[in-house]
Amino acid sequence: MVDKESNKTHFGFTEVAVEDKARLVGEVFSSVADSYDIMNDLMSFGVHRLWKRHFVRRVAIQPGAKVLDLAGGTGDIARLLLPRVGNAGSVVLSDINPEMLAVGRARMEDQGIVKGLEYVLANAEELPFQDSSFDAITIAFGLRNVTDKAAALLEMHRVLKPGGQVNILEFSQVKSKIMERLYEQYSFSLLPKIGAIVAKDEDSYRYLAESIRKHPDQETLANMLRDAGFKKVSYENMTNGVVAIHRGYHV
Template sequence: MSNEKTTHFGFKNVPVEQKQKYVGEVFHSVAAKYDIMNDLMSMGIHRLWKRYTIEMSGARPGQSILDLAGGTGDLTMKFSRIVGDEGQVVLSDINSSMLNVGRDKLLDHGYAGNIEYVQANAECLPFADNTFDCITIAFGLRNVTDKQKALESMTRVLKPGGRLMVLEFSKPTNPGFEKVYDRYSFSVLPMLGKLVTNDSESYRYLAESIRMHPDQKTLKHMMRKAGLDRVDYHNLTGGVVALHRGFKY
């Protein structure tokens, strides 16, 4: 009998050391059309979820912000304006294709001076202890192999008093709505993926990964276990998405 450790990649079980490669292939495939698909999949509502995250972040001029799994830079763009010339935003992603798309997009929009780009794994962040005033990870935690290890890594690089914001798909609070959402996720999303990116399988994985992600209360417990205090969460769009927030003391 095999002792090989496995984890989930969507609904499949895969060897732990292989998940990062499989997730990487998904995002290399979808990077170029990622923004278009986000707008189509959420009917533009992802912009409101991200705006709420910015408002709850408490970001101020002069601060240091880490936009982890920051992809195409939506949050980085807004944080860059808030922290100003005296502050710094680090856009970090494990996937080089996503990071390149984000960097090109930000440069095209005239963002340069206060943004740094770092390819990094959330489980072992290459930053010193107590570096950032705020860390955001939007729609990225569910793709991490060891989520608890990643939360602990994020907590380590937060400054005392700093906050971690986790914006992620979660569990809808209304059972009737959950059924409609399931039908949409497993029928419409792969079809959109096929039409826009010629890749239905990557979007099937994304739908499956949402179902395998810890629910609101479980993630709250995990954040507390990682050493964060005053952890709370806010359900958005009926719990389709939840914003979790915790503070380091």
Template sequence: MRDEKTTHFGYEEVAVDEKAGRVRAVFDSVANKYDLMNDLMSFGVHRLWKRHTIEISGVHRGQRVLDLAAGTGDLSARFSGLVGAEGEVIFSDINAAMLEQGRERMLNEGRAGNLHYVQADAQYLPFPENHFDCVTIGFGLRNVTDKQLAIDAIYKVLRPGGRLLVLEFSKPTNKPLEKLYDLYSFSLLPKIGKVITGDEESYRYLAESIRMHPDQETLKGMMEHAGFERCDYFNLTGGVVAIHRGYKL
């Protein structure tokens, strides 16, 4: 049994208090090429995954949205338009370099009025309880040290009737696709990372972190354990990615 004071960093076993710094170093390294790498490694399909997340979020004018692990702001930008001037979107990331990249992008696009930027750890959210109508975390939960702690924290800051959406890499639903995906992830993806960002190891960690992330049913169970109800998930691209949704009732 794994010592309770250790956790996974990809396939490596590390001390719990070491993981956040290791993850931070990964995103410090790739921040300025983050958008380009997303397009290259997903062949642009990440835009469709995020669009589907927006479509099932139920977010509308005047609501409050918390976008965790916001990266460079693909989801935040769309939510900003949906909630309008009377709504609010919190653009949040644990990594300062990513947060600054996202803030610069939003300012360049003229999105300022209803967006607020907060550097925060998803495990320890600095927001009032029962505050948000929707919380999203896109491609970030797998990097969190204690995923259950983060899901519990999200539950607390959602108002009754609010919902959580987790967009994350998941487990392919058929063996041929899984084998092809493994070949791409461990052979090609790190090489693309080396060419574009000069950092092969960060993208090797990415592939490993995806494999260590809970599968669809396990993550659904974690959400139910936190108190979420009517939990479901949507497999996209054959389960390479899944969107999990749950409600605080």
């Protein structure tokens, strides 16, 4: 969270100046972009694919919808959204990091996925879209990296059409004590080691574990959505709260 008085925020467990966080996060994702997809499979034992599939299935859209995937990285969510919006719809895959978007674009083009997809380099805090542009917005494992989450939620509200839905998939607070202990051990001991071997970058994967701990829990994030103007806010835990899906509507 941003502390407006001290102008500080957190980068993992480290307190940093607000203006430095985006650069530090940028360095993390520029460093891991090439190994991002393989690391996701390795560190979640493939479970991230199940979470993402369930997440996209639950997005309330009809064929023909225009959807914005924010912090979309290498495009896992955009790829799953495309069949949902059909030939008449479109998906904007957007991210602040050019390296992540480039890896995503190359992967999509390799798979022959071109139609209905647009790539936009954008900071979630200042979206380059007009008011009421999208039927739905998705953001998966992205919000915790954004410096000013309240500003990003306001922007999401602004660019959604009335009746549109925001969908957030993010790590959250684990609801079982045993699971919490195992998860703690795993993310602070094993995860940075896997990062060191596969991505040659232990620090970025330590940041990942720390950023998960610093992210608002289920109720706090639900209230942040309400503060940004979203209505009918709800959330759904998966894997005992390891991740949660939050939803809200622009009414």
